[in-house]
Amino acid sequence: MRHTIAVLVENEFGVLSRVAGLFSGRGFNIDSLSVAPTNDEDMSRMTIVTRGDEQILEQITKHLNKLIDIIKVIDFTDETAIEREMALIKVTAEDAARAEVLRIVDIFRAKVIDTTPKSFTVEVTGAPSKIDAILDLLRPLGLKELVRTGSVAIGRGAKGWKG
Amino acid sequence: MKLAGARILLECLKQEGVDTVFGYPGGTVINIYDELYSFPDIRHILPRHEQAGVHAADGYARASGKVGVAIATSGPGATNTVTGIATAYMDSIPLVVITGQVPTALIGNDAFQEVDIIGITRPCTKHNFLVKNVRELAGIVKKAFYIARTGRPGPVLIDLPKDVQVAVAEFRYPEKVDLRGYKPTIEGHPKQIEKAAAMLLAAKKPVIYVGGGTILGNAAAELRELAETLHAPVTTTLMGLGAFPEDSPLSLGLLGMHGTYYANMAVTNCDLLVAVGARFDDRVTGKIAAFAPHAKIIHVDVDPTSIKKNVRVDLPIVGMVNDVLSQLLKVIEDRGDAVESFRTAVKPWLAEIDGWKARHPLTFVESSKVIKPQAVIRKLRELSRPDAIIATDVGQHQMWTAQYFSFTRPRTLLSSGGLGTMGYGLPAAMGAQAAFPERQVIAICGDGGFQMNLQEIATLVQNRLPVKICIMNNNYLGMVRQWQELFFGKRYSQTVLDLPIDFVKLAEAFGAVGFVAAKPSEVEETIRKGFAAPGPVIMEFKIAREEKVLPMVPAGASLDEMVLAS
Numbered sequence A: 001m002r003h004t005i006a007v008l009v010e011n012e013f014g015v016l017s018r019v020a021g022l023f024s025g026r027g028f029n030i031d032s033l034s035v036a037p038t039n040d041e042d043m044s045r046m047t048i049v050t051r052g053d054e055q056i057l058e059q060i061t062k063h064l065n066k067l068i069d070i071i072k073v074i075d076f077t078d079e080t081a082i083e084r085e086m087a088l089i090k091v092t093a094e095d096a097a098r099a100e101v102l103r104i105v106d107i108f109r110a111k112v113i114d115t116t117p118k119s120f121t122v123e124v125t126g127a128p129s130k131i132d133a134i135l136d137l138l139r140p141l142g143l144k145e146l147v148r149t150g151s152v153a154i155g156r157g158a159k160g161w162k163g
Numbered sequence B: 001m002k003l004a005g006a007r008i009l010l011e012c013l014k015q016e017g018v019d020t021v022f023g024y025p026g027g028t029v030i031n032i033y034d035e036l037y038s039f040p041d042i043r044h045i046l047p048r049h050e051q052a053g054v055h056a057a058d059g060y061a062r063a064s065g066k067v068g069v070a071i072a073t074s075g076p077g078a079t080n081t082v083t084g085i086a087t088a089y090m091d092s093i094p095l096v097v098i099t100g101q102v103p104t105a106l107i108g109n110d111a112f113q114e115v116d117i118i119g120i121t122r123p124c125t126k127h128n129f130l131v132k133n134v135r136e137l138a139g140i141v142k143k144a145f146y147i148a149r150t151g152r153p154g155p156v157l158i159d160l161p162k163d164v165q166v167a168v169a170e171f172r173y174p175e176k177v178d179l180r181g182y183k184p185t186i187e188g189h190p191k192q193i194e195k196a197a198a199m200l201l202a203a204k205k206p207v208i209y210v211g212g213g214t215i216l217g218n219a220a221a222e223l224r225e226l227a228e229t230l231h232a233p234v235t236t237t238l239m240g241l242g243a244f245p246e247d248s249p250l251s252l253g254l255l256g257m258h259g260t261y262y263a264n265m266a267v268t269n270c271d272l273l274v275a276v277g278a279r280f281d282d283r284v285t286g287k288i289a290a291f292a293p294h295a296k297i298i299h300v301d302v303d304p305t306s307i308k309k310n311v312r313v314d315l316p317i318v319g320m321v322n323d324v325l326s327q328l329l330k331v332i333e334d335r336g337d338a339v340e341s342f343r344t345a346v347k348p349w350l351a352e353i354d355g356w357k358a359r360h361p362l363t364f365v366e367s368s369k370v371i372k373p374q375a376v377i378r379k380l381r382e383l384s385r386p387d388a389i390i391a392t393d394v395g396q397h398q399m400w401t402a403q404y405f406s407f408t409r410p411r412t413l414l415s416s417g418g419l420g421t422m423g424y425g426l427p428a429a430m431g432a433q434a435a436f437p438e439r440q441v442i443a444i445c446g447d448g449g450f451q452m453n454l455q456e457i458a459t460l461v462q463n464r465l466p467v468k469i470c471i472m473n474n475n476y477l478g479m480v481r482q483w484q485e486l487f488f489g490k491r492y493s494q495t496v497l498d499l500p501i502d503f504v505k506l507a508e509a510f511g512a513v514g515f516v517a518a519k520p521s522e523v524e525e526t527i528r529k530g531f532a533a534p535g536p537v538i539m540e541f542k543i544a545r546e547e548k549v550l551p552m553v554p555a556g557a558s559l560d561e562m563v564l565a566s
Helices: A015-025 A054-066 A096-107 A128-142 B005-015 B027-038 B050-064 B076-080 B082-090 B117-124 B134-149 B162-166 B190-202 B212-216 B220-230 B261-269 B321-333 B336-345 B347-359 B373-383 B396-404 B425-435 B454-462 B478-487 B503-509 B520-532
Strands: A002-010 A032-037 A043-051 A070-076 A081-092 A111-116 A119-126 A143-148 A152-155 B002-004 B020-023 B043-045 B068-072 B095-101 B127-130 B155-161 B168-170 B206-210 B234-236 B251-254 B272-276 B296-301 B315-318 B389-392 B441-446 B468-473 B513-517 B537-542
Touching: A002 A015, A002 A054, A002 A081, A002 A152, A015 A032, A015 A043, A015 A054, A015 B117, A054 A070, A070 A152, A081 A128, A096 A111, A096 A119, A096 A128, A119 A128, A128 A143, B002 B005, B005 B027, B005 B134, B005 B162, B005 B168, B020 B050, B020 B425, B027 B068, B027 B095, B027 B155, B027 B162, B043 B425, B050 B068, B050 B076, B050 B082, B050 B095, B050 B425, B050 B454, B068 B076, B076 B082, B076 B095, B076 B117, B082 B095, B082 B117, B082 B155, B095 B134, B095 B162, B117 B127, B117 B155, B127 B134, B134 B155, B134 B168, B155 B162, B190 B272, B190 B296, B190 B315, B190 B321, B190 B336, B206 B220, B206 B261, B212 B220, B220 B321, B220 B336, B234 B261, B251 B261, B251 B396, B261 B347, B296 B321, B321 B336, B336 B347, B373 B396, B373 B441, B373 B468, B373 B520, B389 B396, B389 B425, B396 B441, B396 B468, B396 B478, B425 B441, B425 B454, B454 B503, B468 B520, B503 B513, B503 B537, B513 B520, B520 B537
Parallel strands: B020 B043, B020 B068, B068 B095, B095 B155, B127 B155, B206 B234, B206 B272, B234 B251, B272 B296, B296 B315, B389 B441, B441 B468, B468 B537, B513 B537
Antiparallel strands: A002 A043, A002 A070, A032 A043, A081 A119, A081 A143, A081 A152, A111 A119, B002 B168
């Protein structure tokens, strides 16, 4: 089962490798991982997308909590969080295909951020499933390059989450 | 007052009450060594290899319960510590290991004797620190000791670049540690403990399964009171030996791969297993699916990640073992009637266990022609002091020691259980002897493991550490040979150590003394002479070459599928 885990960490060097080493050393999967400082510059926040059964997920969150530099761990499994991802997509666009690409970009409320006579570079934001969907439509037109940020997630509601 | 980093480090060690460090000088720690002259209260012991230095700090920690401290230089000094650190990590031993590092400006430049020891030790330390600024140093040392000894203990490494040792800062040792990401659970949850008491008192066939956490958590007294109040049988892992007196009728001895028949049968047939500071290692459980198949499991551990890692658990209790057990005792003692009826209810179970004990006691075939290692271990127990500290290497002699020595006190067996590090025994004994100069410290080694760190005899002699080294010499790497005999058609590939080493001369070359026993009739005299000699001693026992460790649960089999006799 796919899980999205938010991890608040001390903003110190080596934290990323501790987390990555934990996953590789214990054979846990990482589908995606994104990390950047938070509004409190002493802390960074990671969003890790992983998969595993209940027992594995319990071990993952326990092991993350065990790392000294990790301040807080939340496993967003239910409908309590909003998840977003961004992708930059370079797609072949010549002749009639140019209009088709623009139509798709419009439907997905994406943006063209660079263009040449032969290509468009598209920026799209949304839930990972939305990114998958636009990719499915663009792929037949000639997908040249793709870069995704991996998910970031935040809890719903008024309550903020700090260390 | 402003002090240089090297001095600050030693001031911090003094503040932590460190009386002994095991270290090896080198280019990037030379400043620390120069400052050492100003700290006469810190005894520095110079091993002959950094690995042995860390094992010695580990032995010091296991025997005393204090944090062990080791120092090594950068590069090869640092990499040599890795086996010692990993050994301590697997057995949750509190250490602070300080390594020198090349100056910060050179880090990453492939400088002379540079290695990324922070990266290398990340997976085998509880935590590690690279000190980038001398102003952080005191705080980091404080944190390192705190992390090493609290919660589930473990080794912490501090990497200290040479320029940070030279730079000066105001020295103030922090009084408190505040780590927002590290708050170990100390007290067990009262509700869980209530539930545990109810489950215990309802059991008809309980077994208490005790691991090293009980010793690390200083809970042997509470454990004993619990077992004796309830009349509940106790089995221990290798790491748990000494947590419960093996001369008690409630003791089942060791369980697992080389455990007793009755311990393994009791675990297989019990209806409630209370795991206390143990982690269900594969050498303990055998085939997981057949482990304690009829039992509800209560698991007490300070480390939440140990719980439900490889077995299902019906009732987890996170907390320090001594806190949880004393709470549990209180709850149980408040229910006097229930305790009475519990004792009656478990009588048939204790009788069943006594039946197993009578049918298949721990036994071996005695001989008057060749020295049986089990007989040597029994004789060592008989002739040693009750508070003697035993350190072992890894292999057959380790298992014979675990089976036949009959440990009765915590912190009297030092053995590499998790990592299984050959070469551990001699330096660990050295560390224990440094912690307790007046106690009897015995290293029981095989001829293989002994040769991995035999250079430390020099350290023993130089520092007047009168460790008694017993070599169980079968001229084999015996445990692997045993597996080859049983599972590889007696093809003894590379396990024959066919060089007749004169261990007496070896001892003498270092300025120690040596004795050898080649016949059963010489065993007792050899031990008596060895124990009576004032300094470090080697006692070599030329044992029955192909003696096996039995019983044995083959790897991957279930605990009731034991090979009992050859």
